[in-house]
Amino acid sequence: MWNLARVAASVLSRSRRFSTAIPGPCMVHKRGTDILHDPWFNKDTGFPLTERDRLGLRGLLPPRVISFEQQYARFMESFRSLEKNTEGQPNKVVSLAKWRILNRLHDRNETLYYRVLIDNIKDFAPIIYTPTVGLVCQNYSGLFRRPRGMYFSAKDKGEMMSMIYNWPAQQVDMIVLTDGSRILGLGDLGVQGIGIPIGKLDVYVAAAGINPQRILPVMLDVGTNNQKLLEDRLYLGLRQPRLEGEEYLSIVDEFMEAVHARWPKAIFEDFQMKWAFETLERYRKRFCMFNDDIQGTAGVALAGLLGTVRAQGLSLTDFADQKIVVVGAGSAGLGVLKMAVQAAARMAGNNDAFARNKFFLLDKDGLITKERKNLDPAAAPFAKDPGDFMGLREGASLLEVVRKVKPHVLLGLSGVGGVFNEEVLKAMRESDSVKPAIFAMSNPTMNAECTAADAFKHAGENIVFASGSPFENVDLGNGKIGHVNQANNMYLFPGIGLGTLLSGARFITDGMLQQAAECLASYMTDEEIPKGILYPSIDSIRDITAEVGAAVLRAAVEEDLAEGHGEVGPRDLKHMSKEETVEYVTRSMWFPIYSPLVHEK
Ligand SMILES: NC(=O)c1ccc[n+]([C@@H]2O[C@H](COP(=O)([O-])OP(=O)(O)OC[C@H]3O[C@@H](n4cnc5c(N)ncnc54)[C@H](O)[C@@H]3O)[C@@H](O)[C@H]2O)c1
Ligand SMILES: O=C(O)C[C@H](O)C(=O)O
Ligand SMILES: [Mg+2]
Incomplete structure (x- = not known):
């Protein structure tokens, strides 16, 4: 039942901030320029001299070592001056310019990118996510510089089981998948819809602290019925009408089996849009997935x-x-x-x-x-x-x-x-x-x-x-x-994903989703609500996600579905109080700071 007593407890917990522990070392199998070109490990001018020696970077960077804080300030300065310089220009031009500067950082240095995103989520969410992500999808083929995520197309039938091993990460926790058939209210954008999984997963990292090395945006390209795109010489997707019926489902089935074979615990979010209900029913009891739009x-x-x-x-x-x-x-x-x-x-x-x-x-x-x-x-x-x-x-x-x-x-x-x-x-x-x-x-x-x-x-x-x-x-x-x-x-998908991940549940039940909604509903105080404030500020998205994640996790425990995650087993989860669960979820969030890199052959 909807429980107003939660309100008081949730307000108390809002003063808690997420912790930033000293990072442990991170193993890297590359050296030299390969590291500089890998946004997961790259620190740009931030590599300390000892690390430059260890990793064969000496001489590949300007000599002065710049601190993370200075790099952060430098980026924010360029962002603010871009804002100033584009003042008065059409909205579309300004939005795309802002998206480009963030995207360039994303492609170069993920640690810095996610740090500026987390700290400025209210300003940056509208750029990397809705609404600008819609504009990016509409213009994706022209904006394309380098790939992100994976692309499975109808031409890959029979190959998906091996293709999945082309993804470089050993572990994937969170997959967001679309077939591009209904991108926001913009209709069928075919392969260009990949912007949505990318944007949503950025929100997963920023809000839920999912490790960005463990996310996978996926585009399932089964063609498009968008005539304009089919005729566009820049269009990067399959130039064919969308597959329908059994042909369509056989592609999705193959993809699901392939991913599941490599990462059986990965969570899928936001399944195909046109086929939303059918695929939800088809897969929700076999795979750990939910449909965010529904x-x-x-x-x-x-x-x-x-x-x-x-x-x-x-x-x-x-x-x-x-x-x-x-x-x-x-x-x-x-x-x-x-x-x-x-x-x-x-x-x-x-x-x-x-x-x-x-x-x-x-x-x-x-x-x-x-x-x-x-x-x-x-x-x-x-x-x-x-x-x-x-x-x-x-x-x-x-x-x-x-x-x-x-x-x-x-x-x-x-x-x-x-x-x-x-x-x-x-x-x-x-x-x-x-x-x-x-x-x-x-x-x-x-x-x-x-x-x-x-x-x-x-x-x-x-x-x-x-x-x-x-x-x-x-x-x-x-x-x-x-x-x-x-x-x-x-407000919800990051907590649903993180709570499910930490619970180790193999399915996402209605009960878990209901607890997520109930948790969000009780987040606002009796002072805020009469002013018409129904949802908390996006600024507190990590706190909200910790609460929602804990609610989902506890629901999984109650339903006897929790199998645990990493070192924390189902018995540990069962014995956690509500407050301890929120603390555990908060502690489990990845936070962007440079880890010392250690080379391993
Ligand atoms: N705010 C959110 O979190 C959120 C979440 C999911 C979807 N959405 C938005 O909701 C919209 C719809 O998404 P969907 O997946 O349900 O799309 P959909 O294509 O499945 O459904 C659209 C529905 O709107 C109806 N419709 C079309 N024109 C209409 C009109 N003039 N008057 C009344 N109804 C009309 C259609 O008949 C259809 O039933 C999209 O714009 C999407 O961005 C928002
Ligand atoms: O993407 C969003 O901003 C919300 C929702 O998933 C949508 O499809 O509109
Ligand atoms: Mg959506």
Whole structure:
């Protein structure tokens, strides 16, 4: 059950900072320029003289040794001057320039890259992740300089088991995989979608402290149906239409078996988008995997929805009475509905039918009812009986639904920018809630269902607002601020991944995901919530991830799924208190500092 007592405990733990122990030595099998060209080991001008001797680097670098702090300051200075020099230029130009400077550092020196990323996560997350990552994917073939991650294509059929051994790392803990068929709200971007696994795994490193030597971004290229890309002479992917049906699944099956054979404990995240539900069902009991668009998004949205109940001064059990209009019946929207209905049903004493009654689902053809032709089986459980709510008919428009339902929450996961137009937002003024909530969760920024400014302007100043991509807070005048929340699955996926990894569980269960959502929901205090602050600041993402990771780990222990990780076995995990589990998760996070390098043949 949703437990407000957690709130107090979680606030206490927020003062705790992650520790930075003195690093142990790191074995390296290379020497000389090979080390300088390897971003995992490269320290640029930071190699101490003794290490330069040991590793055959003397003379390959300018003589002065620069400290890590100085290197950090130098990078930040160049970043700030780039910001200044690009002031006033089009958004796209500025965003790509910022991405390039970070990407160059990523390619050269990962330790420094992840350190600046962690320390400046609020500023840099929008560059390496949403929304700029969308722009990077759209332009990937032109931006391409060097590969990152692995590419498996339909042409590799029969070869994947051996290909997987081409990856240089001995151990991989976390894999993010896409087939590029639905990249944010930008559609099919084919091989260019690799930017998403790269960006998500950067967030895994920054937020969850997954060791960057143990991550693997993967693109599964089965073709693209994007005609523009197929005709683009720079396009780097397979120039063929997407494989479908059994042909498609046989490629994914082969890939899954190949990876599992080498790293049976690796966790997969964010599975194929178009095939999201089918692959989730197909693999979730055989492999340690989850689908972030379905499951991560659901948890983050649910945490926000529960926050809106608290913001209205109601008790959490009142969630069961909230009327929620979900716009978008894809992998994300259906995932949110499923989890929200389960939570509402629990609160209403397991009355599933009662809970469903309060949810309204729309897609591009309007309100989904049981009369819908070719009703998607995944949407069927949420389809309304036509006419049963104030005469709402099959295909009713969003405006009509909002006007009649007067929902407490309007939640968009449609991928369509601007569908919450002025009329729809104005209709939300008639909401039955004292603090109506508007969640424009589609990414990137251009695809958000509305902007933050429009939401406060048209729906009123008393709303609670959340968006998938970041927006600035809105100045409402007279010293009042309209707070903008970022309802993005980045609040949960790092903790789900890290908690699962440390638990050693072989599967990710609904119970583990529910605990993750519940943990995030209880993170905000009773002082913050009435101000419309539903999620913590991204600045505290490591602390949040430690809490979420611990919640996931403890759920795995409770379900008897935990097999332990490294030296810490299942019995140790069982005996850890909640606080000790959070400490353990925090201690397990990799933190970027230069380790002494020792050459080994
Ligand atoms: N904030 C987050 O954490 C988060 C997480 C996952 C997905 N998303 C975003 O959600 C969006 C959708 O993702 P998805 O995987 O569900 O995509 P999808 O393609 O599976 O589903 C899109 C759905 O929107 C519906 N739709 C299209 N046009 C519409 C319109 N004009 N009015 C109403 N509905 C309309 C479609 O019919 C479909 O049901 C994307 O923009 C994605 O970036 C955000
Ligand atoms: O990538 C994001 O920012 C969130 C989500 O996974 C999405 O697909 O939009
Ligand atoms: Mg996604």
